[in-house]
Amino acid sequence: MSRKVNWHQTPAHQLPLEERLQGFAEVNLGYTIEEAIVEAQRCLQCASPACEEGCPNHNPIREFLYRVAEGDLLGAAELDWTKNALPACTGRVCAWEKQCEGFCVMSHRGDPIKIGAIERLFADIALQRLEEDPGAIDLRDPDYEPREQRVAIVGAGPAGLAAAHFLARKGYQVTIFERWALPGGVMAYGIPEFVLPQKVIDAEVRRIQAMGVEIRTGVSVGEDVTIDQLFEQGYSAVFIGIGANEPSRLGIEGEDLPGVWTAKDFLMRTKAANLRDRLAGQMPSEWLTPPEVGRRVAVIGAGNTAMDAARTARRLGAEEVVVLYRRDAASSPSRPIEVEHAQHEGVTFMYLVNPKRFIAGEDGRVAAIELVRMQLSSPDDSGRRRPVAIPGSEFILPVDTVVVAIGYQQETQIAESAGLATTPWGGLIIDEKTGATSRPGVFAGGDCVTGPNTVIHAIAAGRRAAAGIHQYLLQLAEGSGSSRGAGRGVLLNRG
């Protein structure tokens, strides 16, 4: 007799609303082991799992759900780590509703399997188990062997950490060079603690270090050491995963007034202040105090960064936080769950408005924004309806602090100094199959290639590039018997 299908999702736990604004504690709390097993047992084990098609990294979801349903949580983690370098992080930050869960066939008649909450549960448990017993899970690939070749990775964001993880699984000697004081990239200095706690990133990083990966923080490649020097020091290949961390600007009057923050600085400083004991002595002391926000905060933009900034402002004591967006609610690019959390936490939204200028008060700080109302007209190149200003609709909104969260761009300095080909907007040009850049021996992936994207896309790019580097180093070793000369004109077969 066939098993009765359970169409209803097991609800996951959340921090009670009344506790959220008292600090930066994680809001989504996930499942207990028993709940995760019950939820995984709902999976139909489809012959062609649509959930895996929906995952940009094609994580082995069906099989890990099977293992969880059988109670084999470590087996589920071991399998997931063959494709996903950071499951405890993706289990917290992915846009499941648009990706795996959005594709799950269960949603045709009922609720999709809550894949993200299950992934984070088994990843957390496996990470804890590995701390107690490093041999509890075999993280090596079947063709692992200790290899002499060294690979340098620039940037310890999800792309760089993933490249390191997959190269270490093969036995390469990997060193990551990271500019910031902590590894993790935007996960560590952008995504707030209440979404992705630093201790979760730390646990994933410790696991990667335990595989033999060395991480040197506080090193800016291009300034402290160049790509050429890395090759001279004996690295056989370099992976660039430096992200897209240059905040976009509005280009309007008053943008440099005190009290007007870029979302990057606002979130970075809040994160650094939360970690002040750990970061003391590694950065200027003013960075270790949280931003003073006053009573009224306006956040410009409506993406995930804007939601993170708005929710952070509430936790920093702002009584009124308003998100200002030039399009309508339906066009908002943020995850619905983030908007829902923001609304529950008292953030309000004003749609179809655009800032024209920031106005200083008597003390020289920002005191108001001149806004203009917008309407949506015909679709632009992106297919979205273009917002246009309504003449004469200007009005003034008093504020104490403004956070500009309208996106990020790539930095071009490394590409220029290392002679790497870029797109007109500064993205590194790569071979999509291998991650190879225009310079032999140099690979790249993540936001520095695509522009701002997501953690799982960066992990997928790091994994692809690790495979490309592996093939490159095998060819290099076959061709010359050594890896010397890499980075100086060895031709790469891109077939």
Ligand SMILES: Cc1cc2nc3c(=O)[nH]c(=O)nc-3n(C[C@H](O)[C@H](O)[C@H](O)COP(=O)(O)OP(=O)(O)OC[C@H]3O[C@@H](n4cnc5c(N)ncnc54)[C@H](O)[C@@H]3O)c2cc1C
């Ligand atoms: C506020 C915010 C919230 C977000 N929320 C989500 C979310 O909820 N879910 C999601 O999936 N995605 C989210 N994203 C997007 C996601 O974080 C990024 O797409 C992802 O981190 C990109 O990974 P990456 O490794 O390419 O780059 P990054 O994470 O940017 O990492 C690049 C690293 O390289 C380092 N670096 C840069 N230059 C140098 C240099 N010259 N030398 C040495 N190191 C260098 C940087 O310090 C950084 O650590 C968010 C982004 C932001 C800004």
Ligand code: SF4
């Ligand atoms: S699509 Fe849904 S039901 Fe099918 S294998 Fe994936 S999670 Fe299970």
